Amino acid sequence: MRVQMLGLCRFSYLGLRGYQRHHATIEERRAFLYDPARLARRWLWLRTVALPGWLAQTDPDFTLVLMTGPDLPQPWLSNLRDLAARHPQLRLELVPPMERHLEACEAAIAPHIDPAAEVIGHFRHDDDDAVALDYIARAKADFAQVRGLWQAEGRLSLDHSRGLMMQVGAGSVRFVPRIAHNMGVALTIFLRPDEGKTALHFNHTKLPLWMPGVAVTRPLMFLRGIHGDSDSGDIGPGIPWEIAPDALDRQLSARFGLARMDLEGLAQRLAGA
Template sequence: MLGLCRFSYLGLRGFQTDHDSIEARRAYLYDPLRLARRWLWFTEVALPAWARQTDPDFTLVIMTGPDLPEPYLSRLRELTEQIPQLRLELVRPMQHHLPACRAAIAPHIDPEAEVIGHFRHDDDDAVAVDYIASARKDFNRVKGLWKVEQRLALDHSRGLILKAGAGGLTLTPRICHNMGVALTIFLAPDMAETALTYDHSKLPQWMPVVSITRPVMFLRSIHADSDSGDIGPGLPWEIEEGGTDRLLKQRFGLKRAALEKSLTGLS
């Protein structure tokens, strides 16, 4: 299980917010207030569940640029010492995004593996504490599909949409297919592709996709700094009153009161 998380990586393509030059993109990404907000989302929302995975056998590559401003570069180095599954890769600015992602992932591919479960992870989203264990278990149930084409996606599609703004936090239960978070793409180790190679909204063009609709497996954040602020297509699902707070704690290791305090009113 091998993932890639881009933390304010200074590249020109691969994002929905475009800039005409490296200088313009650097000014946007490295704005001190923006970096402070991104760090808060990363540490308060994304990291807790990665540190608590029930199956610790995974690697999550944190990809950023070698000129990421301090103190954030040093903080990322410290995190890799605290959480052994994290690896830091400093990738120079590149015109094309997919080669940059491949450069970050390539040193961590195990050529002896039969299959690698690639996943992407945004620095403001969360997966459930048993995501790695579930992806491995569910893949074994449908491995025959992977053997046919050497490509298979597992989409853990039930989760919560977290919206943050001046009015506070809202949590919306949602089933979202192929959204990106908690989505695993299984490939042979000698393939050049990664999870970022494929447009996750169009995955059936390239491979079989199996949707796993239970249990709750993702938390997707929408806020002012989101690369995409659209909730996207999906299906609602019902949850009892107060259930979202319990799910936050049980599935993601998060407490709503602490999130409210940290994230409400960020601008």
């Protein structure tokens, strides 16, 4: 069975809906999203936290669509173009502002659906989060174990729910281990190719309303960034688990290709920005 892994990462996409922060007009939204200092911070997050894991996946057979607006200021638009040109798994989609955010997301994803795929593993990814280096490989392998559930309804959520909450503020970084179900990161929504929906069409906090779900609680699979620019800035519910400081350093490297030194440097640069 051909499974296509297809994700969406919104980079300061200009639209009126789809975010928890409210703005009354498109002009207010544009001023907020395109603030130069904010864009510089988001780029730091993308390059330091999100990209290392995507560029070093053990299974490179996936597509991650970088979605933004055609009027994204420079140099950020050229930076995204350069990324997509260098890495075949990354595709840039410039979507004009749309009133209905989910339609905008569908417009970004639709050109990249593989007509030969029998099932699409949709995922969303924020530019301040990270997935493990084997996320794509494990999502495919775990789906193969439970695809009978998908075949019954044509929909299935696969939740890799063991992660680290990375709180960044005042020039420091703190890691909080959590098993957190359906956080939205390392969460795959398996749909039929003709469904006409993306992962963002389903509120990740209410997935059981629409489909069966499977939670996979090992191994460590995601890192979620929590900071002043977060659209949702709290840790949220979850089950704590323990990890020793030296084991944390090893896991950051082995699972995400990240170094604590770089993440602490990110925190300091953000504090000085």
